[in-house]
Amino acid sequence: MSNLSYYTEEGLKRLKDELNELKTKGRADMARQIAEARDKGDLSENAEYDAAKDAQGLLELKISKLEAIVGNGRVIDETKLDTSKVAILSKVKIKNKKNGAVMTYMLVAEEEADLKASKISVKSPIGKGLLGKKLGETAMVEAPGGNIEFEIVDIAI
Numbered sequence: 001m002s003n004l005s006y007y008t009e010e011g012l013k014r015l016k017d018e019l020n021e022l023k024t025k026g027r028a029d030m031a032r033q034i035a036e037a038r039d040k041g042d043l044s045e046n047a048e049y050d051a052a053k054d055a056q057g058l059l060e061l062k063i064s065k066l067e068a069i070v071g072n073g074r075v076i077d078e079t080k081l082d083t084s085k086v087a088i089l090s091k092v093k094i095k096n097k098k099n100g101a102v103m104t105y106m107l108v109a110e111e112e113a114d115l116k117a118s119k120i121s122v123k124s125p126i127g128k129g130l131l132g133k134k135l136g137e138t139a140m141v142e143a144p145g146g147n148i149e150f151e152i153v154d155i156a157i
Helices: 009-038 047-071 125-130
Strands: 005-007 073-075 091-096 102-108 119-121 138-143 146-156
Touching (some): 005 009, 047 073, 102 125, 125 146
Parallel strands (some): 102 119
Antiparallel strands (some): 091 102
16 A cells, blocks of 8 residues: 655645754754763663653654655646546635535645645545535535535635
8 A cells, every 4th residue: 555645845845844854953952962961970860861862762753754754755746636626735615505604725635734724634524525526516524513514616726
């Protein structure tokens, strides 16, 4: 099974920048903290040293996960997107059939999701419900408060 994830150029660049920051500055800061703790005496009873080593382990885990995400990340060519149905990077205008509220969301990879910027994950309940739908179709979304019906009003890039 493929773990490929698709990103905007900006989103993948942001992930690569974060990875680079953790590998350079993050590792250097961690090494400094461990050295400072080691200088404080007996390592067998040095809680600060143990905490710094644990933090180093967590940093390396985060780096490893980000390397996997970036390694499997692909930039989508927006010029080749099909606007006849909802897909990743589609800007979808939806209307809540119950209360008439109209919202516009861009469907993005999980790591790029930002509700304040109206970017929702394709793995979110709304994202899953909208994927593959065509203009005018109704998407049934399973939400914690019950099912919600959305009409697809517009699909754009």
